[in-house]
Amino acid sequence: MKDNISYKDMDLSAYFIGPKGENADIYKELTNRLIDEHVGYRQNFNSGDKDSISESEKTSKEFSNALVNMKEVMHELSSKMRTGSIPWITGGRYMGHMDAETLMPAILAYNFAILWNGNGVAWQGSPASTLMEEEVGKDLAHFNGYGKNGWGYVATDGTIANVSALWMIRNVASIPFALKEVCPELVEGKNEWELQNMSIEECLDLLDASGDKKNEVKAATARSGKNLNKLGKWLVPSTMHYSWQKALDITGIGEDNLVVLPVDNHYRVDIDKLEEIIQENIDNKIPILGVVAVVGSTEEGAIDRVDKFIELREKFRKQGVDFAIHVDAAYGGYGRALYIDEDNEFIPFDQLEDTFKEYGIFTEGNQFLKRNVYEAYKAIAKSDSVTIDPHKVGYIPYDAGGLTIADTRMKDSLTYYAPYAFQEGVAVPASIGQFTLEGSKAAGSAAAVWVVNKILPLNIAGYGRLVARSLYASRKFHDLFDGQEFEVNGKTIVSQAVYDPDYNMIDWVYREKGNNSLKDLNELTQAFYDYTSSTKGGELYNLDFLTSASTFSSDIYGDAPVPFIKSLGIDESEYAKEGKLEILRASTMSPWVYDEESFSYWAPRITEAIQGRLELISKAEGII
Template structure:
């Protein structure tokens, strides 16, 4: 691995900026990227003649083709400028998007022109190596041993989650396949099917090592689910928090496990998995004889940004192994929050002691006085990620890298053998002499086929410039965390907004675990939850792309609904805190909220944020006035009771 630049990092120099402040450098490097590629083409076998002559280039149809090309690009530019979402601006507080790193944009463009396909090494001799390096960067960040682990780039968190469950599913069936093979069954002699389905992931992988020594691995693998399929419900349950991303439902469908085998884990009022209920459900399933295929923790829930108690999941698995001889696979869905683990690492990739971490935050002004982060349970959750079997993470979220860049990391790379394929016309064997023990053939070991090598280059370049530790990504991510904390504090103490004779109050759902801040507006004196939901839905409609004026809007956000169907009674905690009755909650069973991932890097100075907040209060008041005015003009069903 190349050592990332250890010199001091200036965060403002990493991005183009909300007002294109770094435009000169960006344009210079963009021109460099294009020019280098053009020189590369021109210098390839200079003895070859030019195949397009000046005479041909001046022909009428040639010029017309260029004019048409220019016209189409101008048309596209107009569409993009008119309707695209300005993620780069602090005025956008919605989805997990912000300004992207200049180096990743430039690396992507530079590489894109070479058009490498990371499915096959022969089609991407450079970028395949970059992808492997970038994957190991992420493994190190999560505390995995780079000599034993494996990671790679995916199109996003959905595919990464699929791969996590793909390996978990295949792993679960290997012991059963061993028991069926005449020459291998002695490895599991005396074990019942129940015992085979409850082996730990490491124990199963140790069995695969023995199969390889005997030359039986391929034969046994053919008897696993990848060869003969799975019997409905035969592998057990998958325990997933209620806060899960919808990709988990799709994964159960795609992998043939069946959605009915998902067991939802209730979440507490902070939208983290409820530890007591998780333990209760797990022990009940084991006592009823159900094997557990996998348990999922979420580090950065999509709707609330909450950090699950990964440490409690790891403790629970150890307890189940000790007390009941029952084990299961642990996957962490950290698509949103995975990169935040860099906030806890020193320059030697060591996970820092809690008190030392806080001291360094203060000393380097990464997290200033008045902001308490991380909460101790959040710290423990991030620390325990090193014990998970696999982890999903999205560089295109808190890695500040452009789409599409997801990733999956696996603690023990032996597990890749359970899913790998080989086609001689695409893939190349890795020579033992070249270090086969440290390499995995990329194309045959992933769910996707053709994939852009430019994405791998973008992630690799970002990691080289911005180290995955407290002095690199820690400084970048820390800015958003601080701004989110300030934003939540201001919402929690904000004075009512007055519109005519009506007054409105805005409050956060809870204090954020890192930088997702959810909040709602409520008209003071109106205790109808339906009116509350309509008000916030209207606020979303006029503060989002739905308004039809994305680029000229003065504030943009996103939204979601927290319902009984998805979260049980958990949202009631907030509903009650806003003064709504239990009868209202039982009738409506859903609360509509505004959702803001505060990822901007440009409001870290207290004076800048103070000015921003005052301006935002004026925007909020103007939006509410617009809603009230529209009610008065329509005279239809009132949005809010007067």
């Protein structure tokens, strides 16, 4: 606990503007104060300088014309945003994508920071925010369990973070081949298979051992375009974000080296099949470059068994085989805060229930205690890199993705220098841009994350309590939707949850009771989405319930949906014929459904809205 501040005694509601603008006065007060402080800085910097805009100029007709023009365009902007934006700021009616009301201090910090620094690329252009970003990167690395050698930064988004992770791992894995060319004595006696199966730590130790030839070695790595075909396969779950295909393309590993891992009926990687796939490649002398575990898949919110991935790697290391493990926790990463105490230690599992009660988390017997989820989060500390996005469940404005690595030396495999921004060997208090894929980027993102981490620490007292709100909502709405019945046009319509949630994502379907046609189920579920969006539902602003949809197709998910389909009394041959299961998908990120009182308010209103949508579908579509 820092400076004797009791974070758990702070009301999280104070940190949002509020669905109805309940804290608007606070927002305006702080905004005005920050603007005044900024303007004061401008006025006091070389205060004797002449004003660039005179009072007489401000009274001119031309100046007035410009002001009128600006005001009219800003009014037009406001009109467009008010009529065409997704109302995700609502208390409980928006259950769609990973969007929710962002934290007020993050908005304040972002807007304030861009008054000072428009570009967060280098120390020369953004000394204040670069220091903040360096601190944030260390905080996120520490949060993921990485020790003093960990490093991180605020990436533009999860896609850039994923590409950068593969970029680093690719370069590090190619170091042994570069050494064979530049410093062959350091890898003397090792055959190609041994060079392909060195751990990240071994590769980096050898790079350090190359001494004054280090830059020459780095130039001969995969950066040169050499030996890309020797690095092996990249194994990614079928629940992967589409950024992984981009990453393989961009980094030259190639989509032909992408191996899609099958998932089980809970949409986690099937560990037995993962082991079989790795073993099959080893038997054929095909190396594995890396394996990706997803913590919070974007369609299902599923959390892969990171602990089992780690166990498998230890098992294969005994065969002389090694590979990197990257955790794509862009969506689910902040869930780890639930299990971190205020001394930044991982809480023992048998103490969680009492700890949750102490912090007011998951009360009313709604304990979110899954041992497999807990172990997955705990094992992240043994991975090599993690994508974690503050702009998702960190409730930070876009664009604020994040990447952390276990060994800070990994980033050195990426270094490129521009004399006007970075100079090799020149010491500055902080430097980030030469290690990142991005060049120019908004300094406001780093400032926003820095401020919020000071207000909501990355542990159970801070972010843990906030994330718990969304998990609580997920649990409660899952239980409400699973088996909920509606009478429409003389027929009973039933909603069914597809699986028990690992995180704050719910997937469910609608079907007519007694109707065992998967085709009809898919049509009704798709129609429900159409009528809870602007597709057919009318003006976005007037919708009383909004959600999103997705498709579990057989070419991506294999037979994973079959147990659920059969549980509905639908023959699996229907899935073979249709080739897909249409689902509704809700990320319950709103921070306003977090206890029995708030849920009791929203549940009947959402139920009423669903009833109305189904009745509208019945009249308009004739499928009920």
